Amino acid sequence: MSSIKKLAGQTVWYGVSSIAARFLFYLLTPYFTYKLSSTGYGDMSILYAAIPFLNVIFTYGIETTYFRFASKEDYKKDIYSTATISILCSTILLTSILILSRASFAHLLRLDNHPEFITYSALIIGLDTLTTLPFAKLRLDQRPRKYALIRVSTIILQILITYFLISVCPSVAKANPYGFIATFYKKGYGVGYVIIANLCASFFALVLLHKEFFAFEFKFNKKVWSTMMVYSLPLLIVGFGGMINETFDRIMLTWLAPVDNITAAKDQVAIYSACYKLSILITLFIQAFRMGAEPFFFKQAEGQNPQKVYARVMKFFVITITIMFLVVAMYLDIWKYFLTKEPGKLNIYWTGLKVVPILLLANMFLGIYYNLSIWYKLTHKTIIGAYITLIGAGITLIINYIFIPYFSYMACAWATFFCYGSMMVISFLWGQKQYRIPYAWKKLCAYILIVVLLFFIHEAFTYFFKGSFINLASATILLLLYLWFVMTVEIKELQRIPFLKKFLPGNYKIKTGAEIEY
Numbered sequence: 001m002s003s004i005k006k007l008a009g010q011t012v013w014y015g016v017s018s019i020a021a022r023f024l025f026y027l028l029t030p031y032f033t034y035k036l037s038s039t040g041y042g043d044m045s046i047l048y049a050a051i052p053f054l055n056v057i058f059t060y061g062i063e064t065t066y067f068r069f070a071s072k073e074d075y076k077k078d079i080y081s082t083a084t085i086s087i088l089c090s091t092i093l094l095t096s097i098l099i100l101s102r103a104s105f106a107h108l109l110r111l112d113n114h115p116e117f118i119t120y121s122a123l124i125i126g127l128d129t130l131t132t133l134p135f136a137k138l139r140l141d142q143r144p145r146k147y148a149l150i151r152v153s154t155i156i157l158q159i160l161i162t163y164f165l166i167s168v169c170p171s172v173a174k175a176n177p178y179g180f181i182a183t184f185y186k187k188g189y190g191v192g193y194v195i196i197a198n199l200c201a202s203f204f205a206l207v208l209l210h211k212e213f214f215a216f217e218f219k220f221n222k223k224v225w226s227t228m229m230v231y232s233l234p235l236l237i238v239g240f241g242g243m244i245n246e247t248f249d250r251i252m253l254t255w256l257a258p259v260d261n262i263t264a265a266k267d268q269v270a271i272y273s274a275c276y277k278l279s280i281l282i283t284l285f286i287q288a289f290r291m292g293a294e295p296f297f298f299k300q301a302e303g304q305n306p307q308k309v310y311a312r313v314m315k316f317f318v319i320t321i322t323i324m325f326l327v328v329a330m331y332l333d334i335w336k337y338f339l340t341k342e343p344g345k346l347n348i349y350w351t352g353l354k355v356v357p358i359l360l361l362a363n364m365f366l367g368i369y370y371n372l373s374i375w376y377k378l379t380h381k382t383i384i385g386a387y388i389t390l391i392g393a394g395i396t397l398i399i400n401y402i403f404i405p406y407f408s409y410m411a412c413a414w415a416t417f418f419c420y421g422s423m424m425v426i427s428f429l430w431g432q433k434q435y436r437i438p439y440a441w442k443k444l445c446a447y448i449l450i451v452v453l454l455f456f457i458h459e460a461f462t463y464f465f466k467g468s469f470i471n472l473a474s475a476t477i478l479l480l481l482y483l484w485f486v487m488t489v490e491i492k493e494l495q496r497i498p499f500l501k502k503f504l505p506g507n508y509k510i511k512t513g514a515e516i517e518y
Contacts, residue, residue, distance in 0.1 A: 031163075042265075049247035061234075085218070099118070109254075237390065257409075271351060
């Protein structure tokens with residue numbers, strides 16, 4: 001239990017930073033949907049769908065590779081310096097190429113009127129890439145407090161600059177047309193100001209990480225670098241395929257949406273992207289969990305019988321995300337007010353709410369897949385992760401290409417569902433043959449099926465009995481029923497957690513050591 005407790009503690013810190021940072025930015029969603037036109041919000045969504053692709057290329061799996069080799073005696077001395085020099089040189093090269101090709105990239109993303117957006121984005125990606133290893137060093141050195149402080153402070157700065165540029169500058173420029181702010185303020189440049197705020201925040205993060213960044217020496221070990229690249233390049237494919245699965249549907253929706261013009265297509269992207277934000281609880285928890293879990297899993301691999309630890313982690317993970325699924329899916333009548341529009345205008349974003357439960361399930365599958373993926377990382381078979389991700393990418397591309405022209409963003413949601421579901425199943429079956437972990441898979445499948453059934457019961461009940469109070473009461477009763485069920489089934493496990501033990505009823509003899517059942 002001490003190892004699980006340690007992971008929980010680190011996940012809380014990384015979660016506080018990752019969830020707080022992204023949640024604070026996601027809190028801007030109603031602000032953006034209110035301040036920006038649907039077309040402008042679509043432009044922003046397309047751009048922020050493309051940036052992760054380039055992030056994957058710029059970082060080429062260096063973070064996971066650093067975690068894998070930094071604790072090994074033969075590599076410990078030169079790993080950070082070699083990795084930093086490698087990432088510094090490649091970042092300068094790739095950023096230059098992207099800026100020089102900005103017109104072509106702008107055309108590809110249907111942003112022909114704003115090629116400068118590509119320049120800003122290239123600088124953001126470059127700066128974020130340079131912070132990758134310093135952030136990884138903080139995680140490996142188990143300094144989550146500094147990690148959290150930097151993450152949260154940079155996002156707060158980004159929010160403040162965004163608000164200043166979009167909300168403060170217009171009124172100041174109008175009141176004083178010959179003042180300093182009026183000399184640079186551009187009316188209707190909202191998306192551009194969002195990107196500029198991001199650029200300022202990325203630069204600020206690198207400044208705060210300067211000690212970690214400059215901790216490297218000008219020593220480049222070719223042998224260490226070669227070993228790192230053999231391990232990391234398959235992760236590049238994994239990451240690139242992962243971005244196809246995660247964000248490429250917005251770009252395809254721009255190209256293939258069943259509408260008459262590019263403006264209407266961007267409106268479709270805006271609706272889908274805004275509704276995607278409502279899967280925030282699960283996606284943010286998964287991100288926070290990954291931050292704590294990746295270095296934790298590699299360290300556990302050196303202990304005795306780590307497989308049992310991985311199995312227990314998976315069980316608690318699935319319980320948590322199934323609860324989150326119910327909290328979001330059954331309370332959509334409340335969550336939908338997160339997506340705002342100007343008073344008196346039709347809220348087009350609400351028309352896409354039907355994709356939210358599908359995307360929640362899809363992200364549940366993705367979280368489980370991330371847990372399962374530890375087997376190919378521990379066994380140095382990262383190429384298998386590349387194969388699995390490419391299969392998922394193929395499913396995404398095929399479904400979107402065939403069905404977007406007929407079903408618009410609904411096709412994107414189902415493509416995400418089938419993609420992550422397939423990756424989860426393939427990784428589980430393949431992994432159990434290569435590196436068996438005693439997952440309680442029957443119980444975990446039962447939990448997932450039960451929450452889906454409860455959701456449909458709620459939908460059926462609210463279909464026949466209208467009213468916001470009835471919706472709220474039905475959701476609350478079913479959620480409490482599931483919590484009671486989980487507590488009843490897992491009472492012995494839950495009593496092993498010191499914090500929860502005093503709140504749980506009954507006295508149970510807790511199994512320890514080899515007696516623990518999964």
